[in-house]
Amino acid sequence: MTQTVAVLGTGKIGEALLSGMIRGGWPASKLLVTARRTERAEELRTRYGVEAVSNAEAAKRADTLILTVKPQDMAKLLDELAPHVPADRLVISGAAGVPTAFFEERLAPGTPVVRVMTNTPALVDEAMSVISAGSHATAAHLAHTEEIFGSVGKTLRVPESQQDAATALSGSGPAYFYFLVEAMTDAGILLGLPRAQAHDLIVQAAIGAAVMLRDSGEHPVKLREAVTSPAGTTINAIVELEKHGVRAALIAALEAARDRSRELASGNS
Ligand SMILES: NC(=O)C1=CN([C@@H]2O[C@H](COP(=O)(O)OP(=O)(O)OC[C@H]3O[C@@H](n4cnc5c(N)ncnc54)[C@H](OP(=O)(O)O)[C@@H]3O)[C@@H](O)[C@H]2O)C=CC1
Numbered sequence: 001m002t003q004t005v006a007v008l009g010t011g012k013i014g015e016a017l018l019s020g021m022i023r024g025g026w027p028a029s030k031l032l033v034t035a036r037r038t039e040r041a042e043e044l045r046t047r048y049g050v051e052a053v054s055n056a057e058a059a060k061r062a063d064t065l066i067l068t069v070k071p072q073d074m075a076k077l078l079d080e081l082a083p084h085v086p087a088d089r090l091v092i093s094g095a096a097g098v099p100t101a102f103f104e105e106r107l108a109p110g111t112p113v114v115r116v117m118t119n120t121p122a123l124v125d126e127a128m129s130v131i132s133a134g135s136h137a138t139a140a141h142l143a144h145t146e147e148i149f150g151s152v153g154k155t156l157r158v159p160e161s162q163q164d165a166a167t168a169l170s171g172s173g174p175a176y177f178y179f180l181v182e183a184m185t186d187a188g189i190l191l192g193l194p195r196a197q198a199h200d201l202i203v204q205a206a207i208g209a210a211v212m213l214r215d216s217g218e219h220p221v222k223l224r225e226a227v228t229s230p231a232g233t234t235i236n237a238i239v240e241l242e243k244h245g246v247r248a249a250l251i252a253a254l255e256a257a258r259d260r261s262r263e264l265a266s267g268n269s
């Protein structure tokens with residue numbers, strides 16, 4: 001029998017996951033959601049046909065609780081939940097930075113906790129969800145977590161010590177590509193193209209490059225070399241990227257994201 005899963009704090013990520021589970025055939029009758037505002041609860045009820053309940057009721061009724069509030073809201077949510085969560089419930093956190101120990105300290109001794117960092121391409125079933133076990137989570141808990149997050153894309157298990165890095169690369173990752181598309185579309189404007197056309201050209205280049213990266217089995221350097229003709233156009237662009245330190249900027253940017261994930265560890269910063 002399908003277990004009941006509750007999404008607590010159903011915002012952007014919670015809703016992306018919920019919608020994917022429903023697309024994947026999860027019965028709406030086995031899903032519960034919670035929201036802070038009544039109009040948001042009503043919206044989720046209408047849109048997905050799921051029951052919206054209080055956090056305490058979700059804790060009592062669901063076998064698995066997926067907490068998708070902001071890291072800064074997690075301590076308050078746990079204060080509210082802790083008295084109602086029996087120790088046999090699986091608690092999955094989707095929050096950046098917050099370690100499994102933070103949950104274990106606030107819930108009944110022995111409560112299994114799994115930490116997951118997913119990303120917004122969950123909305124189109126192309127997420128990467130990076131999964132780590134807390135100290136009481138078993139292989140069965142990890143497999144159940146993979147079943148849930150597998151409905152919105154790929155999953156990968158990593159030791160929890162790698163979660164801050166995974167958050168910098170994968171959780172935040174889509175934002176970097178949107179940023180590049182935005183900047184390159186501006187370049188298209190500078191070169192005299194209409195904005196819509198510049199956007200379409202860059203998005204298709206991104207999709208083509210992404211599929212080749214995923215499916216060709218070739219190293220990115222090889223793929224770039226195949227585009228870069230001797231005394232051609234591409235090398236002129238690459239020289240400018242290197243001159244402006246884009247490689248170093250990306251490395252520093254991801255390091256800064258990793259550091260911020262570490263800072264969020266206390267859940268209240
Ligand atoms: N956005 C992203 O790309 C990613 C986000 N994450 C993580 O996912 C989590 C959620 O992020 P995101 O979806 O962007 O944020 P949102 O603000 O969209 O979602 C959080 C939701 O939780 C609700 N909420 C807060 N406190 C409570 C409470 N006590 N009870 C019930 N509901 C509550 C908020 O209500 P209200 O609407 O009233 O504010 C909001 O709707 C974060 O921890 C983030 O680190 C992980 C991967 C990627």
Ligand SMILES: O=C(O)[C@@H]1CCC=N1
Pocket residue numbers: 096167171172
């Ligand atoms: O920016 C953030 O904090 C969240 C976590 C990863 C992506 N978005």
